[in-house]
Amino acid sequence: MLPHLPFFPNTKDAADTHRQASPPGRGRGWGVGLSLLALLASCSGLKYIPEGSKLYTGSTVKVKSESPVPREAELTTELESVITPKPNTSFLGIRPKLYFWHLGEGKTKGLGHWLANKYGEKPVLLSEVDTQRVKGLMTNRLYNNGYFQPVVHSRIQTKGQAASVDYTATVGKPYTIKEIFFPEGDSLLPQAVRATQPGSLLKVGEPYNLQTFTNERIRIDGALKNQGFYFFNPDYILFQVDSTLNNQVNVYLKIKERTPEQAAKPYILNRIRLNTSYSLNDTTLSEQPIRYRGYIYYPDEKVFKAKAITNATFIYPDSLYRRRRQDQTLSRLMSLGTFKYVDVGFRPARQKPDSAGYGFLNSYVRMTQLPKKSLRAEVLLVSKSNGFVGPGFRVQFRNRSALRGAEQLLINLTGSFENQRRSNQNTIGLTSYELGADAQLLVPRLITPPFDIRLVNSDFQPRTTFGVGVRSVTRVDAFTQQGFNLNYGYTWKTKLTNEQELRPIDIQYLRLSDTSSTFSALLRERPFLNNSFRQQFVLASSYRYTYNQQTQEQRRNQIYFSGGIEVAGNLAYLVSSLTGQQRVTNPDGSQSYTILNQPFSQYTKVDLELRNYFRTSSNPSSGNKFATRLLLGVGLPYQNARVLPYLKQYGIGGPNSVRAFAARGLGPGTYRTPANRENSSFYDQVGDMRIEANAEYRQDLFPYVKGALFIDAGNIWLINDDPSRRTIDENGNPDGKNGQFSFNSFLKELAVGAGAGLRIDVQFFVLRFDYAYPLRLPYSNTEIRNPLNTEEVLYRKTPDTGRFNIAIGYPF
Numbered sequence: 001m002l003p004h005l006p007f008f009p010n011t012k013d014a015a016d017t018h019r020q021a022s023p024p025g026r027g028r029g030w031g032v033g034l035s036l037l038a039l040l041a042s043c044s045g046l047k048y049i050p051e052g053s054k055l056y057t058g059s060t061v062k063v064k065s066e067s068p069v070p071r072e073a074e075l076t077t078e079l080e081s082v083i084t085p086k087p088n089t090s091f092l093g094i095r096p097k098l099y100f101w102h103l104g105e106g107k108t109k110g111l112g113h114w115l116a117n118k119y120g121e122k123p124v125l126l127s128e129v130d131t132q133r134v135k136g137l138m139t140n141r142l143y144n145n146g147y148f149q150p151v152v153h154s155r156i157q158t159k160g161q162a163a164s165v166d167y168t169a170t171v172g173k174p175y176t177i178k179e180i181f182f183p184e185g186d187s188l189l190p191q192a193v194r195a196t197q198p199g200s201l202l203k204v205g206e207p208y209n210l211q212t213f214t215n216e217r218i219r220i221d222g223a224l225k226n227q228g229f230y231f232f233n234p235d236y237i238l239f240q241v242d243s244t245l246n247n248q249v250n251v252y253l254k255i256k257e258r259t260p261e262q263a264a265k266p267y268i269l270n271r272i273r274l275n276t277s278y279s280l281n282d283t284t285l286s287e288q289p290i291r292y293r294g295y296i297y298y299p300d301e302k303v304f305k306a307k308a309i310t311n312a313t314f315i316y317p318d319s320l321y322r323r324r325r326q327d328q329t330l331s332r333l334m335s336l337g338t339f340k341y342v343d344v345g346f347r348p349a350r351q352k353p354d355s356a357g358y359g360f361l362n363s364y365v366r367m368t369q370l371p372k373k374s375l376r377a378e379v380l381l382v383s384k385s386n387g388f389v390g391p392g393f394r395v396q397f398r399n400r401s402a403l404r405g406a407e408q409l410l411i412n413l414t415g416s417f418e419n420q421r422r423s424n425q426n427t428i429g430l431t432s433y434e435l436g437a438d439a440q441l442l443v444p445r446l447i448t449p450p451f452d453i454r455l456v457n458s459d460f461q462p463r464t465t466f467g468v469g470v471r472s473v474t475r476v477d478a479f480t481q482q483g484f485n486l487n488y489g490y491t492w493k494t495k496l497t498n499e500q501e502l503r504p505i506d507i508q509y510l511r512l513s514d515t516s517s518t519f520s521a522l523l524r525e526r527p528f529l530n531n532s533f534r535q536q537f538v539l540a541s542s543y544r545y546t547y548n549q550q551t552q553e554q555r556r557n558q559i560y561f562s563g564g565i566e567v568a569g570n571l572a573y574l575v576s577s578l579t580g581q582q583r584v585t586n587p588d589g590s591q592s593y594t595i596l597n598q599p600f601s602q603y604t605k606v607d608l609e610l611r612n613y614f615r616t617s618s619n620p621s622s623g624n625k626f627a628t629r630l631l632l633g634v635g636l637p638y639q640n641a642r643v644l645p646y647l648k649q650y651g652i653g654g655p656n657s658v659r660a661f662a663a664r665g666l667g668p669g670t671y672r673t674p675a676n677r678e679n680s681s682f683y684d685q686v687g688d689m690r691i692e693a694n695a696e697y698r699q700d701l702f703p704y705v706k707g708a709l710f711i712d713a714g715n716i717w718l719i720n721d722d723p724s725r726r727t728i729d730e731n732g733n734p735d736g737k738n739g740q741f742s743f744n745s746f747l748k749e750l751a752v753g754a755g756a757g758l759r760i761d762v763q764f765f766v767l768r769f770d771y772a773y774p775l776r777l778p779y780s781n782t783e784i785r786n787p788l789n790t791e792e793v794l795y796r797k798t799p800d801t802g803r804f805n806i807a808i809g810y811p812f
Helices: 031-044 072-079 097-105 111-119 131-144 188-195 210-225 305-310 322-332 517-525 527-532 570-578 676-686
Strands: 054-066 149-157 162-170 176-182 238-244 249-257 267-275 291-292 295-298 339-348 360-369 373-383 389-399 409-417 431-443 464-477 479-495 497-511 536-548 558-570 603-614 625-637 690-704 705-717 751-761 767-778 784-786 791-793 803-806
Touching: 054 072, 072 131, 097 111, 111 373, 149 249, 149 527, 188 249, 210 238, 267 305, 291 305, 295 305, 295 497, 322 339, 322 360, 322 676, 517 676, 527 536, 536 570, 676 791, 705 767
Parallel strands: 054 162, 176 249, 267 295, 267 360
Antiparallel strands: 149 162, 238 249, 291 295, 339 360, 373 389, 389 409, 409 431, 431 464, 464 479, 479 497, 497 536, 536 558, 558 603, 603 625, 625 690, 690 705, 705 751, 751 767, 767 803, 784 791
């Protein structure tokens, strides 16, 4: 028999952990003051140590070898992890927790008892340190890393009433893998194991490492599960290691002789039952099933057509069992949004004998339905990126199988009242009423005639979306605008982290009515603004890709990226120009083709958003993190339009943007609202291009309370010149750029603000309070008067004050 090493379990004894009290500063505010007094009174805390005892202050670990130690820092950290107990908390040699523990010593109630329980920590004495046990655990870990003849020594260092322990591990060269042998044999199991060898984690020349062997067993088990070996598990794999070579090992991978017969053969799926109406008091199996595509389908097709369920089922009768397909079936059926629970199970087919070494499994898929129809009403606090806030409501009707194919029909009725306060109370259109109704039909498949695209390797159900809606927005003392939309598109995911959306058809019709005399005069004065508000069609197509690691909560560094492109009017322009259609003249003097006697917008718009979240703590539940965001957007109107539709233009500033400035209170470029236009500033400060960057540090303070420090920067610009929006230089003189973007000057035109905030975070709801102060303005902040009439103010000075924001949710 080969000499071999034991397969050491990489486990920790329960005694390896040590509970500590919460650190000071996490309790009441006056506890911090007591802690400061304690620091002065207790110093090192050594005076609370019983006579004849030593306070254990910690340990050091050193690895010694005549040869270089690969990944020495990682090995040292692993050895340090087995050291117990943990010493008392200290900071620069000061241990305030010992002082609080002393206050409650021998007491069962009172302030001292409460302080001891809340902030105190019992002294950890040298007598509690079991060096023999720690050295044994270190030897175990060294074996697991390929150091087969280690020697671990410990030495106690004393200084007054304090003592520490130094551990020294003396090792030779780590053993490396010389050869790897997979099992021989002609039966199905050894053949299947050998077939996995190209993907093996064990590599010739790599150091012996227990974790790699553990991961290799899991890898092989996963591969076998996808080859029909339903009853196999990693414990049936044995590694024998010949360590008699010179610092090398031969690895023999074997299948245990006592592996059960049922685990040694692959299985074929025999009978599959699909039950779409399962409950604990299930009676559907007594009914006559429907047989469809080889499946046994219960109870009937009154709610779900069998085709809709089998299209989301990826385990097939007479096919080899594959765990990948089992997991995919579970995920697909749950993502239909029509079931509360889904259970996929397997049992040996007792009445069907084995054939050619293969066994047979019967399967059942049990689905518990959500209510088919539901009505939901919500009262909302509307908070939009354009700075409008106010109460709102939404009533939603949902039918989870409108056409008996798991299609979800959603009908929404929404309404809101919104208001944005500005220093000038005469600003028009800042009070808004909105009513809207829309309907969406979500079909759980891709409708792409003549092709049948199923994305068979995706765990997520693709959808085809049909939408229609109408919205009416009334801005008091300004206008009423109606919008009608019709869209058709697809959404799909190939991985948990990414999602794609394609809308080949996204049609909007915008109509302006009931304009006030003030707003009408404003449109006559401002041809560019008039053009952006013109009655028009938006015939768009769009694509968006989203990559999101925030679903992976264990990651300390998480990335979010979203990029989209939208094009509008190109096909309509091509058809109109080829067919020689007549043009109409726009308010700004440009000419446009029309559809049904209405102009249509033509543009290309690109939006990019990149976020990064870095958690400073290794604890996944910690909220201490650095969050950063970069927003880039540009809309290019051309040919049939010289300006984007107003609803497609960018604004900047507000509680979710550059927080030191009002919503739409910046730009474009160095543009500064003249005093005589303050009542229309909300409509002036929009643009075709946006650059914005934000950085924020978030810190847990108390349960459900977080703090933040942040800095924001950004601005917007125009693509085409607008003479009615003159910009001024640092001396208050017109600079001739009129808010247009320039590579030579855009960095100087970024507005910058910084501040601090508090957040009430109860998981399902976040209330945010931020105070931000402007650090840099993109324009010269001086008051300018008319030289011909010094009483007339041309440009007012911006008040040198910060801005307080209240918002719902995190800014990003």
